Amino acid sequence: MHTLALVMGWIIAILLGSFALVIIFQILIGRIELKYLISGPPDNNASLSRFQFLIFTFVIAMGLFLIIVSTQPQPAFPAIPGGILALLGISGGSYVTAKGVDASVSTTTTTTSTPNPPPLPPTTTTEVSQPGSVA
Amino acid sequence: MRTLMTFARHEIEFLLGFLAAIAVYQILTGKINTRGLLKDEHGVFSPGRLQLLLVTLACASYVFSQVLESITLGAPGFPTLDPKWFLALFGSHAIYLGGKSYSLFKQP
Numbered sequence: 001m002h003t004l005a006l007v008m009g010w011i012i013a014i015l016l017g018s019f020a021l022v023i024i025f026q027i028l029i030g031r032i033e034l035k036y037l038i039s040g041p042p043d044n045n046a047s048l049s050r051f052q053f054l055i056f057t058f059v060i061a062m063g064l065f066l067i068i069v070s071t072q073p074q075p076a077f078p079a080i081p082g083g084i085l086a087l088l089g090i091s092g093g094s095y096v097t098a099k100g101v102d103a104s105v106s107t108t109t110t111t112t113s114t115p116n117p118p119p120l121p122p123t124t125t126t127e128v129s130q131p132g133s134v135a
Numbered sequence: 136m137r138t139l140m141t142f143a144r145h146e147i148e149f150l151l152g153f154l155a156a157i158a159v160y161q162i163l164t165g166k167i168n169t170r171g172l173l174k175d176e177h178g179v180f181s182p183g184r185l186q187l188l189l190v191t192l193a194c195a196s197y198v199f200s201q202v203l204e205s206i207t208l209g210a211p212g213f214p215t216l217d218p219k220w221f222l223a224l225f226g227s228h229a230i231y232l233g234g235k236s237y238s239l240f241k242q243p
Contacts, residue, residue: 006136009136010139013142016146024153024154034166034167035167035168038168038172043171046169046171046172048172048173048184048187051188052187058151058155059195059198061151063198063213066206066211081216083215083216087194090221090228093228097232101232101236101239
């Protein structure tokens, strides 16, 4: 059983390492573009909610990693208090609400700004001369 | 088993460290778009966004410093956050979202 756990551990570690290397390589050569990491539609301006999400994600991920490797006598996964989850929840809730406000306003302006579409220009028919016909 | 643990530790250290470094580097050099981070939908500076950014940075710094302190004291773990922090975050988000809604719905 110990051998099986060891083999599975190595497989998962190598798999994760491969994924990490591929992602890092793609970022370095520019195939994964991070330009719009914290910005988005409709105007591509930076979003404070996304930035907040990024900060909390890094802080909690790094904290979790440090806690795991510092646990004695051997590394162990810690209990995660509700407050830490609430931080991510507040951040995510704010992001969704902000998106909802944006969507609501864009829908309102779309429906009120163009009540009647302008009439289409009259279509003209053009006669196509046949190859053998006399003009 | 010890070799596997060491390998996994260095692997995650490398991945997290690299991702954090690349994000910070690209934000500082402008490759990650931060245009309009502190401006509202009309391109005007927004104090509501500034206060939310400051509260966010303060809260994140507090959590991380508490984690580091717990490791130093030999009892590693996440801190139990004081309700005042949640109150501050809720208030800050309410100001930000309220200002955003007001600014958007007040369009001429």
